[in-house]
Amino acid sequence: MFEVRATDLGGRLGRLEIGGKAMETPAYLPVVHPIRQQVPVNVLKEMGFKAIMTNSYITLKHHPDGVNIHQLTGFDGVVMTDSGGYQVLEYGDVEVDPVEVAEFQIRIGSDIAVILDRPTGYPSTRSYALQTVKETIAASQKCKEQIAHKPPAWAGPVQGGTHPDIVKMSAKIMAKMDFDLFAIGSPVELMNGYRFREVVKLVTAAKSVLPPEKPVHLFGAGHPFTIPLAVALGCDLFDSASYILFAKQGKYMTPTGVREVKDMVEFACPCTVCSRLSSVRELLELPPAEVTLKLAIHNLYVMKAELSATREAIREGRLWNYLTLRIRSHPTLASATNFDEETLRLFGLGLRWGKEKATFFFDETDILNPEVKRHLQRIEFNFTPINKKLSVIVTKNDYDSIFVHSGRMLGNALKRREDTVIFHPYLSVVPLAVIAVHPLAQNVCRNPPPENVVRASVERLVGFAKRYRYTKVVIRPSNGCAVLAKEIRDAMTKMKIVCSVSHAGW
Numbered sequence: 001m002f003e004v005r006a007t008d009l010g011g012r013l014g015r016l017e018i019g020g021k022a023m024e025t026p027a028y029l030p031v032v033h034p035i036r037q038q039v040p041v042n043v044l045k046e047m048g049f050k051a052i053m054t055n056s057y058i059t060l061k062h063h064p065d066g067v068n069i070h071q072l073t074g075f076d077g078v079v080m081t082d083s084g085g086y087q088v089l090e091y092g093d094v095e096v097d098p099v100e101v102a103e104f105q106i107r108i109g110s111d112i113a114v115i116l117d118r119p120t121g122y123p124s125t126r127s128y129a130l131q132t133v134k135e136t137i138a139a140s141q142k143c144k145e146q147i148a149h150k151p152p153a154w155a156g157p158v159q160g161g162t163h164p165d166i167v168k169m170s171a172k173i174m175a176k177m178d179f180d181l182f183a184i185g186s187p188v189e190l191m192n193g194y195r196f197r198e199v200v201k202l203v204t205a206a207k208s209v210l211p212p213e214k215p216v217h218l219f220g221a222g223h224p225f226t227i228p229l230a231v232a233l234g235c236d237l238f239d240s241a242s243y244i245l246f247a248k249q250g251k252y253m254t255p256t257g258v259r260e261v262k263d264m265v266e267f268a269c270p271c272t273v274c275s276r277l278s279s280v281r282e283l284l285e286l287p288p289a290e291v292t293l294k295l296a297i298h299n300l301y302v303m304k305a306e307l308s309a310t311r312e313a314i315r316e317g318r319l320w321n322y323l324t325l326r327i328r329s330h331p332t333l334a335s336a337t338n339f340d341e342e343t344l345r346l347f348g349l350g351l352r353w354g355k356e357k358a359t360f361f362f363d364e365t366d367i368l369n370p371e372v373k374r375h376l377q378r379i380e381f382n383f384t385p386i387n388k389k390l391s392v393i394v395t396k397n398d399y400d401s402i403f404v405h406s407g408r409m410l411g412n413a414l415k416r417r418e419d420t421v422i423f424h425p426y427l428s429v430v431p432l433a434v435i436a437v438h439p440l441a442q443n444v445c446r447n448p449p450p451e452n453v454v455r456a457s458v459e460r461l462v463g464f465a466k467r468y469r470y471t472k473v474v475i476r477p478s479n480g481c482a483v484l485a486k487e488i489r490d491a492m493t494k495m496k497i498v499c500s501v502s503h504a505g506w
């Protein structure tokens with residue numbers, strides 16, 4: 001049912017088949033109002049959306065005897081129904097039984113049914129978070145025991161909010177039940193409050209426990225610039241009504257944030273709405289309902305394009321580069337990239353060994369690139385020195401050329417009885433013998449690299465020489481690298497490692 005075709009960081013490019021209907025993931029499911037949908041569903045179909053989310057609670061209120069959800073919404077693709085848990089959060093208690101809600105979702109022909117959950121919300125105390133998790137687990141167990149006939153797919157909700165240990169406990173117990181996919185709840189308030197660091201913690205906690213072979217849905221992710229981050233953390237499905245909610249407030253989505261349309265002069269968007277308008281003024285002169293409709297359709301295009309761009313980044317193996325580009329959309333999003341070890345481990349899960357494209361290094365953020373982390377760990381734990389003498393080649397962004405000459409250079413090093421490594425501003429120590437491994441030669445750095453990045457890398461190189469107890473280090477700089485060579489020599493000498501600079505070439 002869920003097939004992963006490519007991975008990058010924790011992100012997966014997949015194919016999800018439900019009830020004979022297939023879609024590519026990561027995918028965005030626009031929320032469709034079952035009774036008062038403002039953007040015609042035909043428009044969504046024409047735009048290429050393969051799945052939608054709609055609300056079974058509202059459907060139940062209007063059609064207590066049941067109705068075919070595909071006929072009601074006019075959508076023949078995958079229809080996921082939200083159980084009404086969000087209404088619990090919004091309006092207090094809903095007077096329905098989880099079994100009744102689940103059976104109703106099956107009866108109306110939902111393709112993905114969600115167990116009635118109790119969203120934790122934000123802010124929440126530990127005891128309230130625990131209570132919501134317990135209630136959600138109890139509802140899940142009750143549904144599993146009492147419902148004989150299954151929907152095409154069951155989604156098990158994971159709650160716990162901003163309490164990572166409670167989220168993990170919730171995910172662990174839900175993972176033991178036979179769900180087809182899992183849905184992480186409660187990020188809406190966090191997203192709306194730009195509390196992205198908490199979103200990262202929430203998703204990391206859930207993903208670190210949930211079975212990797214199952215798709216994961218993130219409820220209510222409606223800000224386009226958060227999509228690459230959520231995908232990198234391993235979320236496969238998203239739903240949101242933000243396209244219409246923002247439109248009603250006169251808000252215009254862009255890939256890097258949301259703007260007040262009344263404050264804008266020009267549209268920098270090639271979608272079918274914006275490209276047919278000569279100016280923002282022309283849009284604002286239309287009747288209000290039409291403005292809302294046009295804004296909503298534009299917003300949908302932005303969400304759709306963000307998903308396409310993110311999927312393409314996974315295909316290219318450049319999700320890290322794309323993610324670090326998008327986090328510059330807002331300082332609070334950039335702050336969320338102070339990733340802890342657990343998140344970085346999650347990113348490392350889908351890291352590929354071979355890639356066709358070069359890895360780009362721009363600034364200090366790229367020290368956190370999991371490809372760098374993976375390499376540094378291998379250098380620390382998996383390296384075996386052969387000789388006591390270490391030769392360090394210092395060059396300027398010339399790794400391709402070293403790769404071409406690596407055979408001859410290795411021959412020379414062998415004759416001199418030296419282990420040879422290349423100093424790299426981000427990867428620190430690149431053993432010449434493994435330079436063919438991506439991205440050791442296949443990378444491009446901003447030139448010159450930031451000084452603090454180089455300094456940290458020099459420290460790691462000195463640590464490497466010390467750890468493997470080299471008795472002598474020779475620095476071999478290429479033209480224009482004399483200053484850096486001296487800096488490395490001084491750092492080595494300071495740590496009492498015998499070190500010299502040789503200009504004899506490679």
Ligand SMILES: [Zn+2]
Pocket residue numbers: 267269270271272273274275298301
């Ligand atoms: Zn547009």
